[in-house]
Amino acid sequence: MxxxxxxxxxxxxxxxxVGLRAQSCxxxxxxxxxxxxxxxxxxxxxxxxxxxxxxxxxxxxxxxxxxxxxxxxxxxxxxxxxxxxxxxxxxxxxxxxxxxxxxxxxxxxxxxxxxxxxxxxxxxxxxxxxxxxxxxxxxxxxxxxxxxxxxxxxxxxxxxxxxxxxxxxxxxxxxxxxxxxxxxxxxxxxxxxLENERNDKYLVIYPNPINEKVNIKIQKDEQIVSVVVADVSGKVLLRFDSPDRVIDLSGLTNGLYFLTVNTSENNYIEKVVIR
The missing domain is CATH 3.10.100.10 (Mannose-Binding Protein A, subunit A)
Structure with a gap:
């Protein structure tokens, strides 16, 4: 139920x-x-x-x-x-x-x-x-x-x-x-x-809110495979394969988005705001 x-x-x-850590099934x-x-x-x-x-x-x-x-x-x-x-x-x-x-x-x-x-x-x-x-x-x-x-x-x-x-x-x-x-x-x-305090988070996205570019920091020894940006309806707007730790979101309008960071071991979801 x-x-x-x-x-x-x-x-x-x-x-x-708050970051979400999904499982591997x-x-x-x-x-x-x-x-x-x-x-x-x-x-x-x-x-x-x-x-x-x-x-x-x-x-x-x-x-x-x-x-x-x-x-x-x-x-x-x-x-x-x-x-x-x-x-x-x-x-x-x-x-x-x-x-x-x-x-x-x-x-x-x-x-x-x-x-x-x-x-x-x-x-x-x-x-x-x-x-x-x-x-x-x-x-x-x-x-x-x-x-x-x-x-x-x-x-x-x-x-x-x-x-x-x-x-x-x-x-x-x-x-x-x-x-x-x-x-x-x-x-x-x-x-x-995952806890919101920086020392306890596996994923840190900064700045958030975002102006143009966003930095991605993984607090573990994991390789970033891809980054996917979706709107609140789930529609994928951007995808970055094997990206740098800094990605450019300047082409998006102001609003709330889901940023999914897929690594060699896990995937993490973070809600971000673009202003």
């Missing part, structure tokens, strides 16, 4: 520029970041079974996304269409040959009892009962096509990014949880928060 993040902690992250070059309603999401463009995707989500401090509203559904689907996904790389053959990404729903424990269990601990809020003729539980949001149908025992929830015979892109389908698909992570808590 979703965990509400303490608003004070969020504000500290935004205004103090997914290559940072294959992750598209975006934010909706103050919550961070990651579209991971790597193929995993439902269980392995959930495990990576937990390792990265979150869970497979659990969609509560049409607005959240629309935001995720919008970003899926802007994340540079090649649909041919994330196909579920048993799902009408369409392309999907994993969400946090399943009916693994009991057929027809669909729960949000994005961390795969076997406990979650039930949102649907039955097959395609079933009903939402307590009026909770759902976006099924003419599904679920449990064809050949399908227990994982996929969000389609292409049409299939029983539904259209954007709708949900039950597919075999052993399929290896891309997936969407929703972060319930910040991943690996």
């Amino acid at each position: 979703k965990i509400i993040i303490n608003a004070i902690l969020i504000s500290q992250m935004v205004f103090l520029g 997914a290559n940072p070059d294959n992750i598209y970041f975006f934010t909706y309603a103050g919550v961070n999401y990651e579209i991971v463009k790597e193929n995993q079974t439902w269980a392995d995707a959930a495990a990576c989500a937990v390792e990265r401090g979150g869970f497979l996304s659990e969609i509560d509203s049409q607005e959240e559904q629309d935001s995720i689907f919008y970003h899926l269409n802007n994340a540079g996904i090649d649909p041919s790389n994330t196909i579920a053959p048993d799902g009408g040959g369409a392309s999907y990404v994993w969400l946090g729903g399943n009916d693994i424990a009991e057929e027809g009892v669909w729960i949000w269990d994005g961390d795969n601990n076997g406990v979650g809020l039930q949102f649907w009962q039955g097959n395609y003729n079933g009903t939402p539980v307590n009026g909770l949001y759902n976006n099924w096509g003419n599904e679920p149908d449990n064809w050949n025992n399908q227990d994982g929830l996929g969000l389609a990014i292409t049409d299939w015979p029983l539904g259209v892109a954007g709708q949900w389908n039950d597919v075999d949880d052993s399929n290896t698909l891309y997936y969407v992570i929703e972060n319930s808590t910040p991943v690996g928060i």
Whole structure:
């Protein structure tokens, strides 16, 4: 189930520029970041079974996304269409040959009892009962096509990014949880928060706010592989491969950005302000 993040902690992250240290179950070059309603999401463009995707989500401090509203559904689907996904790389053959990404729903424990269990601990809020003729539980949001149908025992929830015979892109389908698909992570808590004091930080970005150029300092013996700059919607605006420790951001307009520093060992995310 979703965990509400303490608003004070969020504000500290935004205004103090707290660094985030992600884990290594997914290559940072294959992750598209975006934010909706103050919550961070990651579209991971790597193929995993439902269980392995959930495990990576937990390792990265979150869970497979659990969609509560049409607005959240629309935001995720919008970003899926802007994340540079090649649909041919994330196909579920048993799902009408369409392309999907994993969400946090399943009916693994009991057929027809669909729960949000994005961390795969076997406990979650039930949102649907039955097959395609079933009903939402307590009026909770759902976006099924003419599904679920449990064809050949399908227990994982996929969000389609292409049409299939029983539904259209954007709708949900039950597919075999052993399929290896891309997936969407929703972060319930910040991943690996590092202290803001300089001596305790692995990453130092200065100055911040930024005028034109920014300095990057890694407090460990790590080689910087690339630096990616994205806006608050997750759209990548700039990418520097094998960059110097000083990069020029003078071409960007004033505002808030996410600066991701990918090193030989980790990737770090810092919120920066350009003035």
